[in-house]
Amino acid sequence: MTDLKPLDGEALLARLPLSGIRGKVTPNAGMDKITWFRTGGLAEVLFQPADEEDLIRFLKVLPEDVPLAVVGIGSNLLVRDGGIAGVVLRLPVKGFGEVQVVDGQTLLAGAGASDKSIAGAALEAGIAGFHFYHGIPGSLGGALRMNGSANGVETAARVVEVRALDRRGNRHTLSLADMGFSYRHCGVPDDLIFVSALLRGEKGDREDIRKAMDEVQDHRETVQPIREKTGGSTFRNPEGTSAWKVIDAAGCRGLQVGGAQMSPMHCNFMINTGDASAYDLELLGETVRRRVLDNSGICLHWEIRRIGRFLPGRVVVPAEEAERS
Known part of the structure; x- marks a missing residue:
C-alpha cells in the first residue's frame, strides 16, 4: 500500500x-x-x-x-x-427520482427516488404496502440491491420487474425471480445498474396507510439515533437472533475508536461523533466483529457497504483474518 x-x-x-x-x-x-x-x-x-x-x-x-x-x-x-x-x-x-402511479395498485419508480418519496406517493394514491419505506433512509436503487426491509416487509414483496443497464449501456428487464432476492441480498451481478422498477401494493385506505407510516416513524425516533451521522444498521441480523443483542452481550454498546462509536442508544448503529475518519469507523466495526466472534462464536456480516482504498499504513484487517494470524 x-x-x-x-x-x-x-x-x-x-x-x-x-x-x-x-x-x-x-x-x-x-x-x-x-x-x-x-x-x-x-x-x-x-x-x-x-x-x-x-x-x-x-x-x-x-x-x-x-x-x-x-x-x-x-x-x-x-x-x-x-x-x-x-x-x-x-x-x-x-432524471431518476420520478414516481408514477400506473394504476390503483402499481407504481413505476426511478432508482434515484428516495424510499420515503415512494411511500409518500403510495399514500397519495391510496396504495397500501409501502409504509415500510417510510422508515428506510435510502433510495430505491439501494433497496433493490440489498432487498431493503423494515417493519417485517421486504422490497422483494413489492417488486414486479426491474429495469437495468449493463456496463455497455444495454437495457435489461429483470423479473422478480431474476432478482434472486434473499435476506439483505439480491442475486443480480454487481455490474448491472438499476434504473427503475415496477412495484405493486394493494388498494388501501389513506388513513390506515398514514397511521402505519406514523408508527414506522415513531419507532425509528424512539429506538434509533437518526439525528446522528450514521449509516443505519451496521451488521445484518444473524440467523435466529438480532445483531444488537450479540453486540450488546459482547460489551460493545458505546464502544469507541477515535471519533467512531457504537451508539449507546442502538448498538448496531455506528456513528461519527464529529471527527471520525473512515479508518476509525471500519476499525470499530471489525473490532466489534472480533469481540462478538470471541464471545458467541457468531460471525457478523457487514450491512454497510464499504468501498474505496485504504491509505498506506491504515489498512483494516477483517476479524476472520485477524483470528487466523
Whole structure:
C-alpha cells in the first residue's frame, strides 16, 4: 500500500469522451459531502447523468479499463480515506427520482427516488404496502440491491420487474425471480445498474396507510439515533437472533475508536461523533466483529457497504483474518 497511486481526476477526465454528455461530471469529488457518515476520500470522477439516455450514452463510450462504482444517496455507505479510483456513478433525483402511479395498485419508480418519496406517493394514491419505506433512509436503487426491509416487509414483496443497464449501456428487464432476492441480498451481478422498477401494493385506505407510516416513524425516533451521522444498521441480523443483542452481550454498546462509536442508544448503529475518519469507523466495526466472534462464536456480516482504498499504513484487517494470524 506504500506505492498507492494518487488519484488524478483531471487526468482521468481528459481520457473520457464526453462530447454530447449532458450530465454533471466532477473531478476529485469529495465523497464526505455525499455519505451520511460525512467522512471518506475523493471520487476520482463523479458522474451524475441527466437521465437514462444520457447514462446510456456515457456507458457506451466509457473505456473498459476505467473502474465504475455505483452509489446511491450515501445513507448505507462508507468510503475509505484513500478515495475511489475511476468513475463513481450517482443517479440524481432529477432524471431518476420520478414516481408514477400506473394504476390503483402499481407504481413505476426511478432508482434515484428516495424510499420515503415512494411511500409518500403510495399514500397519495391510496396504495397500501409501502409504509415500510417510510422508515428506510435510502433510495430505491439501494433497496433493490440489498432487498431493503423494515417493519417485517421486504422490497422483494413489492417488486414486479426491474429495469437495468449493463456496463455497455444495454437495457435489461429483470423479473422478480431474476432478482434472486434473499435476506439483505439480491442475486443480480454487481455490474448491472438499476434504473427503475415496477412495484405493486394493494388498494388501501389513506388513513390506515398514514397511521402505519406514523408508527414506522415513531419507532425509528424512539429506538434509533437518526439525528446522528450514521449509516443505519451496521451488521445484518444473524440467523435466529438480532445483531444488537450479540453486540450488546459482547460489551460493545458505546464502544469507541477515535471519533467512531457504537451508539449507546442502538448498538448496531455506528456513528461519527464529529471527527471520525473512515479508518476509525471500519476499525470499530471489525473490532466489534472480533469481540462478538470471541464471545458467541457468531460471525457478523457487514450491512454497510464499504468501498474505496485504504491509505498506506491504515489498512483494516477483517476479524476472520485477524483470528487466523
